[in-house]
Amino acid sequence: MSSIFRGLAALAAVAGLLLGIYRGFLDDGLHLGAALLVWFSWAVGALLFLAVSVILDQLEEALQHLRLLTRDSRVQAELRPNLGNSKAKLDALKDYKVTVKDDV
Numbered sequence: 865m866s867s868i869f870r871g872l873a874a875l876a877a878v879a880g881l882l883l884g885i886y887r888g889f890l891d892d893g894l895h896l897g898a899a900l901l902v903w904f905s906w907a908v909g910a911l912l913f914l915a916v917s918v919i920l921d922q923l924e925e926a927l928q929h930l931r932l933l934t935r936d937s938r939v940q941a942e943l944r945p946n947l948g949n950s951k952a953k954l955d956a957l958k959d960y961k962v963t964v965k966d967d968v
Contacts, residue, residue: 866920873913880906 880903888899 866917866924869913869917869920873910873917876906876910876913880910 883906884899884902887902888895888897
């Protein structure tokens with residue numbers, strides 16, 4: 865998916881360069897301002913496509929790392945020994961009262 869956005873970024877850069885040359889120099893005489901405006905706007909568009917591509921690459925890498933971690937945790941959970949009944953008997957604490965001692 866990110867390669868699509870990289871391709872779009874390259875296409876936008878080349879199209880912007882060509883359109884800037886056409887608008888600024890070939891269309892109607894010499895208009896450097898129009899050429900610069902077209903180049904700048906298409907360059908910003910190309911950079912946005914490239915940024916989305918980088919974000920998708922990092923997201924894919926993080927997802928792969930997360931899948932690896934969850935797979936490892938499942939394997940470790942299956943290897944843990946059964947410790948038996950872990951329910952504690954609290955009958956001895958039934959009538960216990962907490963008292964405050966002011967020894968300060």
